[in-house]
Amino acid sequence: MKKLFFLSVLLFGIFSFSQTLSSTLNKTTLALGEPAVLKINIENLQGKDVKSAPKNELLPFHLEETKDEIIKKQNNYTREIEFAVFEEGKFQIPALDFKIGENTYKTIPYEIEVINTAKKGDKISDIMNNKEVKLGLKDYWQLYKFYVLGAIALIALFIIIYYFIRYSKREKNTPKVISNKTLKDLELLKKKKYIENGNYRLFYVELLEITRNFISTQYRIPANVLLTDDLIDFMKQNNTISQENEKVVEDIFLRGDLVKFAKTFPDKETMGADFNDIKDFVKRSSKDIEFENIRSDV
Template sequence: MNNNLTYITTPKNAILRALSLFLLLFISSLQVQAQDDVRATIDSTSILIGQQINYTIEALANDGEAVIFPEGQTFSPLEVIESYAIDTASSTSARMKLIKKYGLTQFDSGRYVIPKQKVIIGTRTVETDTFLIEVNNVILDTVNQGLYDIKPIIDLPRDYSNWWKYLLWIIPVVVAISLFLWWLLRRNKKQKEAEQYIPPFEQAMATLTALDSKNLIAEAKYKEYYSVLTDAIRRYYEEKVYDRSMESTTDELIARLEMERASGHIDFSKHTIASIKDIFKRADLVKFARVNPPEGKAQADRLAVEDIVKQTREALPPPTVEELMMQEDYREALSRKRKRKLWLSGIGGILAILLLATGIGIAIKGYSEVKDFVFGNMTRELAEGNWITSEYGIPSMVVSTPKVLTRQEVPLPPEAQGKIEATAFGWQTFPANVTIGVYQFKFPKGADVKVEQLISSQLAMFEANGFSADILKSEKFATPNGAEGIKTFGSGSQVIDQEKGTVDAGEYAFITFQAENVIQQLFISWHDEDPYGKEIAERVMQSIELQAKEKEEN
């Protein structure tokens, strides 16, 4: 028996084998061609932590073919920190070369492989080569490089980003007060000009001159004409002869003038009194009986009144020193009264505008919003201001607070010194509406430390300083990064003044974490009636994160 195997090939089998061989060679040529169409390069295979690697993909495409490069975090375990825009370059062939660059990095040391990246050219999908990257640690020279002192705390500038909200209230109030003061000063100026003292004779002559400028006789307005004419005499006599001249009847006034003449107080002639009586009687007929005067009589009475005023001034005795002093005192008193009225009106008007603006603000925003705007609210400004996120202690506790916590001295009993390491960071408002403290205790390895005993000793210390815990509760607590601890919280009271017996109520919370021989704590207290203090406390407790001990040592 022949052990050699002999294959008999028929024409059909030969054709199939030839076709298979052709397809295999064709596919291989396509793959080689596809691999030639895409090329990936990197500028470095060894970097330090955080340094950037430039990853470049070059693709050749025919005219009209779409090219799709990788997008997103497809380079994991390396991170894409920047994806550059696609660039074009000329090619030796008729095809176009497209260039795509990526910026990659890694923040942990080790050896990493950049996986294959898929590039789609038309209907084809081409994969790039893999690359091995070595990420090295940064070597710190702690021998030759000196250490620097801790930099002092820098006060950040106040946040004025919400200044426009204050202007929405201040500008309308300022405009209203300005308009009111302008109106008040303008009115006072007019009153001052109106109250400016004019001697009786000059005032009477000015009234007669003003009467001449009016066209009352041509318009047959005799009633108004004679009213002005007789009032000029009455006002003059009101100050110089008889202080009830304006309200007296014609007969009463004539009788008073005759009495003054008979007593010798005023050197009136009988002709002057007769002229006054004749003019006043005619004026009464015009005003009450509507009897028009004879033609030309109104002009004659006007001239007669002017002569009567002049004759009266000559007949009156000169004013005494006492009269002049009384007039001066009267003018000064009138000026003081006007100034006092101006001040009272101004202050009253401004207060009314402020009260109105306050009422509108309360109706729109509410009482607490207006109160905080006018008088300020320290805890609200802290709650709504810029916060600071810092790390405290080693291993560190990350906490966000309104202000940075400063290092505090921790007094230890003599028996604990040298055995326990204690660090503390704290901050509180003044007055103490909000108090925040971060504590860390390191015990000897193998020491049996109970968190409950530590909290009890801390509460006892607080009570020795005047704080008493009225309610004490305890529950589990977890940070956003998964660290578990115990939350001890409740309400208490603080003695502010022992002599007066002043007590301030508030709430407090201990967040305690224990890992091996290290205990980390966050303490915070706030007023129980202050909503913004509670908001600060909740935000601080929600921001707690614990850094791993291995990371700190690294």
């Protein structure tokens, strides 16, 4: 008798301090898309934490969850999942893991059968007959205005890019811009102090190179590939460069060739005068271009 009493007390203690997990499924046969509810309940929690799969991820992927609600209290835990299946056939809900404190519990598995309740030959009717709606200009504008505005914006963007490229190139190649660049190159040459140091050969080599590049760019004359004599003949026949500027280029280029081949040795005054003459020639070149443009128009 005493043994029976102690056994009863022991069983009562075990059940009074253990957790009870139960699950219910309201339907095991479903129509396509019909909702079903799986409910998991845990009692006698005693404040322990419950861990399981995250919301909307508890059931297999072919069971589409539409609701997943968890209610947890001090001694109770309830999780209610509403789901639907959109394929015919038999599907399994496996045993689901729930960790309570340090222990893991499993629900019982279920098998669900999904059937198509529509019968062959059933007629499907619209609730209302189709109606023809006449659209006005305002309606068409509301439908397509964003396409029209997008097309206009795209065309405007292309026009802006075109003119930007066109005028930016033109700005870079204006006579004034070319002259200013060459004047900067001449100032860099002056800072090398070839004149002060009497380094006449390097002075004339670089002075003629700068001038050739300038003539090629400003006047569109192939000065970079022509010998001095050919360049002088070309300038005289072309008549693009004024006679004043032409004379400056001829004198300095002929003297520069003599210097390069050590046939003459200019003094500092001559070198300085040639530098200033080329500088003045570059500044005056815009007048040559203006005259040529007027002549071309005529």
